[in-house]
Amino acid sequence: MSLEEYELDFMDKLWEAANRLRGKMEASQYKYIVLPLIFLKYVSDMFESRRRGLEKAIKDPNNEDYHLPGATEEEIKGFLEDRDKYLSAGIFYVPENARWSFLMRNATQPNIGKLIDEAMEAIEKENPGQLRGVLPRIYAQANVPPYVLGELINLFSKITFELTEDKAKDVLGRVYEYFIGKFAEAEGKRGGEFYTPRCIVKLLVEILEPFEGRVYDPACGSGGMFVQSWKFLESHRKDPHSISVYGEEVVETTWRICKMNLVLCGLIPSPTSTPHELT
Numbered sequence: 396m397s398l399e400e401y402e403l404d405f406m407d408k409l410w411e412a413a414n415r416l417r418g419k420m421e422a423s424q425y426k427y428i429v430l431p432l433i434f435l436k437y438v439s440d441m442f443e444s445r446r447r448g449l450e451k452a453i454k455d456p457n458n459e460d461y462h463l464p465g466a467t468e469e470e471i472k473g474f475l476e477d478r479d480k481y482l483s484a485g486i487f488y489v490p491e492n493a494r495w496s497f498l499m500r501n502a503t504q505p506n507i508g509k510l511i512d513e514a515m516e517a518i519e520k521e522n523p524g525q526l527r528g529v530l531p532r533i534y535a536q537a538n539v540p541p542y543v544l545g546e547l548i549n550l551f552s553k554i555t556f557e558l559t560e561d562k563a564k565d566v567l568g569r570v571y572e573y574f575i576g577k578f579a580e581a582e583g584k585r586g587g588e589f590y591t592p593r594c595i596v597k598l599l600v601e602i603l604e605p606f607e608g609r610v611y612d613p614a615c616g617s618g619g620m621f622v623q624s625w626k627f628l629e630s631h632r633k634d635p636h637s638i639s640v641y642g643e644e645v646v647e648t649t650w651r652i653c654k655m656n657l658v659l660c661g662l663i664p665s666p667t668s669t670p671h672e673l674t
Contacts, residue, residue, distance in 0.1 A: 409553070445480070487522045502545035508537065606637070
C-alpha cells in the first residue's frame with residue numbers, strides 16, 4: 396500500500412468513525428461540530444511542536460535562546476509561555492486551557508462542551524488578527540451528548556504526527572478538506588452550496604493558470620478555489636505567496652469553515668499579517 400493509499404484509508408476510517416457518532420443529527424449541522432475540532436487539533440499541534448523546539452533550544456549552548464543552568468523553573472516557564480516566541484514563528488499562541496492535551500484529560504467530563512467553547516474563545520482572544528469571529532462557541536448548547544464530544548476528541552487524538560511542522564500541516568489540511576467533501580456528499584444537493592467537487596475546481600484552476608496576481612471568488616464557499624490555486628503553484632514549483640486571494644461568502648458559518656480551511660492549508664501563513672481578504 397502506497398503512502399497516498401494509506402492516508403486515504405486512514406481518512407476514510409476516521410470519517411466512518413466520526414459519522415457513526417453523528418446519530419440522528421443532520422450532516423448540515425454536524426459539520427459545524429466536527430470541522431472546528433479538527434482545526435483546534437491543528438492549532439494545538441503546531442503550538443506544541445513549537446514549544447518542543449523551544450525546550451530544546453534553551454538546553455543548547457549554541458542556540459541564541461539558550462538559558463544558563465542557573466535559570467529558575469519560573470523563568471523557563473515564562474520563556475516557554477512567551478506569546479511572541481510563537482507569533483514570530485507564524486504559530487498561533489494557544490493558552491493552557493485551550494490545548495488539546497487539556498481537552499483530552501477532560502474528555503469524559505459532563506461539561507466538556509463548555510470547556511471546548513472556552514478553548515475556542517481563548518484561542519480567538521489571543522489571536523484576534525486572524526481568528527476574530529471565526530471559531531464557534533456552540534458546543535455547550537449543541538444538541539450533542541457530552542460523551543459524543545468526548546469520543547470525537549479521542550478520535551481526532553489519533554491524528555498524531557511526530558513529523559515536521561510542514562508535514563503535519565499538510566496531513567491535517569487533507570483531513571479537513573476530505574471531511575468537507577464527505578459532509579457535502581452526505582448533504583446531497585444542499586452540499587453544493589458550500590462545496591464544489593475537487594475535480595471541477597482543479598480543472599478551472601488549470602485553465603486559469605494563476606501564476607501571480609489576485610484570485611477572486613465571489614461565492615467562495617469552503618475556499619476550494621483558493622486551495623487548488625495554492626496547490627497549482629506548488630506543483631509548478633512556484634511560490635504560493637505570489638498570489639493574493641479575495642473571496643465573498645454570504646453564509647457566515649460557511650465563511651468560518653473557509654477561513655479555517657485557508658489557515659490549515661497555509662494560505663494564511665501568519666497570525667499577525669495576511670495579504671488575503673474574505674468578506
